[in-house]
Amino acid sequence: MSAVITVDDVSKQYRLYHERNQSLKAAIMRRARVKYEEFWALRDVSFEVPEGATFALIGENGSGKSTLLKCMAHILRPEKGRIETNGKISALLELGAGFHPELTGRENIFLNGSILGMSKKQLNQRFDEIVGFAGLEHFIDTPVKNYSSGMYVRLGFSVAINVDPEILLIDEVLAVGDAEFQRKCLEKFDDFRAAGKTIVIVSHALESVRNLCDTAAWLEHGQLRRIGNASEVIDEYLTESHADRAADGTHGARWGSGEARVEKIEVLDASGEPVKRVCTGDTVVFRFHYKSDALIAKPVWGMALYTLDGVWVTGPSTREVGLFPDQLEPGAEGYVDLRVERLLLLPGTYDVSASLFNITGATVYDMRHRAVRFDVEFGDPHEEYGFVSLGGSWEGAILDAAR
Amino acid sequence: MTRLAEYAEARELTVNLMLRELRGRYKRSALGWTWSLLNPLSTVIVFSIVFAFFLKVKPPVGHPSGLDNFAMFLLCGLLPFNYLSNSMNGSLDALLANSNLIRKVYFPREVLVVSTIGALLVTFLVELGVLGVLLLAFGNMILPWIPMLLVLVAIQTVFVLGIGLMLSVLNVYFRDVKHFINISLQALFYSAPIVYPISFVEDAARRTSFPLLRVYELNPLVRFVDAYRAVLYDLRFPALSDILYTSAWAVALLALGLFVFHRLDRRLAEEV
Numbered sequence: 001m002s003a004v005i006t007v008d009d010v011s012k013q014y015r016l017y018h019e020r021n022q023s024l025k026a027a028i029m030r031r032a033r034v035k036y037e038e039f040w041a042l043r044d045v046s047f048e049v050p051e052g053a054t055f056a057l058i059g060e061n062g063s064g065k066s067t068l069l070k071c072m073a074h075i076l077r078p079e080k081g082r083i084e085t086n087g088k089i090s091a092l093l094e095l096g097a098g099f100h101p102e103l104t105g106r107e108n109i110f111l112n113g114s115i116l117g118m119s120k121k122q123l124n125q126r127f128d129e130i131v132g133f134a135g136l137e138h139f140i141d142t143p144v145k146n147y148s149s150g151m152y153v154r155l156g157f158s159v160a161i162n163v164d165p166e167i168l169l170i171d172e173v174l175a176v177g178d179a180e181f182q183r184k185c186l187e188k189f190d191d192f193r194a195a196g197k198t199i200v201i202v203s204h205a206l207e208s209v210r211n212l213c214d215t216a217a218w219l220e221h222g223q224l225r226r227i228g229n230a231s232e233v234i235d236e237y238l239t240e241s242h243a244d245r246a247a248d249g250t251h252g253a254r255w256g257s258g259e260a261r262v263e264k265i266e267v268l269d270a271s272g273e274p275v276k277r278v279c280t281g282d283t284v285v286f287r288f289h290y291k292s293d294a295l296i297a298k299p300v301w302g303m304a305l306y307t308l309d310g311v312w313v314t315g316p317s318t319r320e321v322g323l324f325p326d327q328l329e330p331g332a333e334g335y336v337d338l339r340v341e342r343l344l345l346l347p348g349t350y351d352v353s354a355s356l357f358n359i360t361g362a363t364v365y366d367m368r369h370r371a372v373r374f375d376v377e378f379g380d381p382h383e384e385y386g387f388v389s390l391g392g393s394w395e396g397a398i399l400d401a402a403r
Numbered sequence: 404m405t406r407l408a409e410y411a412e413a414r415e416l417t418v419n420l421m422l423r424e425l426r427g428r429y430k431r432s433a434l435g436w437t438w439s440l441l442n443p444l445s446t447v448i449v450f451s452i453v454f455a456f457f458l459k460v461k462p463p464v465g466h467p468s469g470l471d472n473f474a475m476f477l478l479c480g481l482l483p484f485n486y487l488s489n490s491m492n493g494s495l496d497a498l499l500a501n502s503n504l505i506r507k508v509y510f511p512r513e514v515l516v517v518s519t520i521g522a523l524l525v526t527f528l529v530e531l532g533v534l535g536v537l538l539l540a541f542g543n544m545i546l547p548w549i550p551m552l553l554v555l556v557a558i559q560t561v562f563v564l565g566i567g568l569m570l571s572v573l574n575v576y577f578r579d580v581k582h583f584i585n586i587s588l589q590a591l592f593y594s595a596p597i598v599y600p601i602s603f604v605e606d607a608a609r610r611t612s613f614p615l616l617r618v619y620e621l622n623p624l625v626r627f628v629d630a631y632r633a634v635l636y637d638l639r640f641p642a643l644s645d646i647l648y649t650s651a652w653a654v655a656l657l658a659l660g661l662f663v664f665h666r667l668d669r670r671l672a673e674e675v
Contacts, residue, residue, distance in 0.1 A: 074509040097507035102430040114419040
């Protein structure tokens, strides 16, 4: 396989202006053209993206992955090194960039298409497909300023994906539109890969990346940390980035009176060993160590799970199941467990919150918001979409025959 | 890819952006394109009252056309000036107004300037068409002179492209280029024989030992106005020296414009 994108010793410098100097007077007064601090967003990065690869750039915010993607798209030019690309590129950095609000959807398709490098002939051929894919048949002669934001983005995506590039660069745009549209997008990516085209994705949605990509490059502070098999690189990245989010929970917001506290939150496997990674269907124990300094009447323990995006997945508490201990003595110490026989969370990264409050909920003794993080990987049931499995089984005569 | 190949590929984009500019310009205004004609018309009315009526500026009689009309005299100089000044103003905003595109999509950035000026060129040609009809109505048989007129338009277009490329990118780095240009344009308007005949300057030159006329004619705009007026008002060939002089400026400015643009467009996506 030959390389379609060669990143050769690339460094990119940004200028951080302290006092923006865009007036001649200021420039003359200061006798310097501009005063700025240098900031290297990328430093000596070299690698190749092979033809037909689905390639991910991962890393924390500010690691330089979006900068690198823009360099690949030739929007930014590196100060040092060079990037060679082989083939027509379409970059999905912002959908609908260049739409003119007063023009209709139809006019904007032709305008945006030509901005992305399509000829009028190609656009005529694909027009129906573009409109159909976006699902905007009825609105195509309406000015786009009257579109909803979803319609706007769908049209932008539809035009961009129909450019039919050899290389597709995508920056965090996978999560647009409703579920139906997302499914169509994923199908389109599959077509792309099947056609042997190259995709480079920048994303924080690591589990999607794991499913979608074969190779990943991990950037850290503008430098290439590791490149290789996507799943392995992501594992290593997750291990490392979680190391600083300690298991006893030092992150996340914390509030409450402090008379009684959740001292430590643990995620344990069936054998009682602390884990950071579990699989769908595993037995998991969430253990909440508490300590009390005062006399607490009728304490309630609660926990909550959040996705990385902050979606509240679940929030069970001892109150809901009617377990009301009379009181916590001053100096009482111990733990309560939430034992989950079959964890039906789907692959992804989740945060655990824990709280200790009184029966009415009026007094919060300790609330530790999103204090501990753990990953869920594919297990049994092997399911992909959404946050939870229903744990159901598919049945039917025709399915039995296929079993 | 070489720049030339990129330019060739960007032709269609240029035309489309030009159309966006033209279509978007008068959207949702009741009079639409009429505005593009009302603008010079109002200038002509105001200037005719002030200069022809109050100040008694006498336009020279067209030779050999015999045309003697201040409004026509004024329009022959005003329209090319408007083309220049609109192009300069348009170029100043060409990059900044499209910052979202520049930051998100790659294409040769010159396209934005070229399409802005292209749209203004279309407007200019429409205005010249209307002026042509007016001139015909006043008995100036300009039809045989259309090819010569188009040559002048072509030279001026190269000229404004060079200026436009330079201004567009300079204004990204120094935002007060725009304000400087706004002031300069006013001076530029009176620096050329647009509302007054060049004979006024010749008279003034005789009263002083300073080589006024020679300095005056260094201004390429003076030569452009002179040439346009020769073709449209007088119905004769413009002076060869005017054509050579303006062409030289046009080529030099385009070269300089491209040079400056390519020197400064490296970090455009970060600065707009």
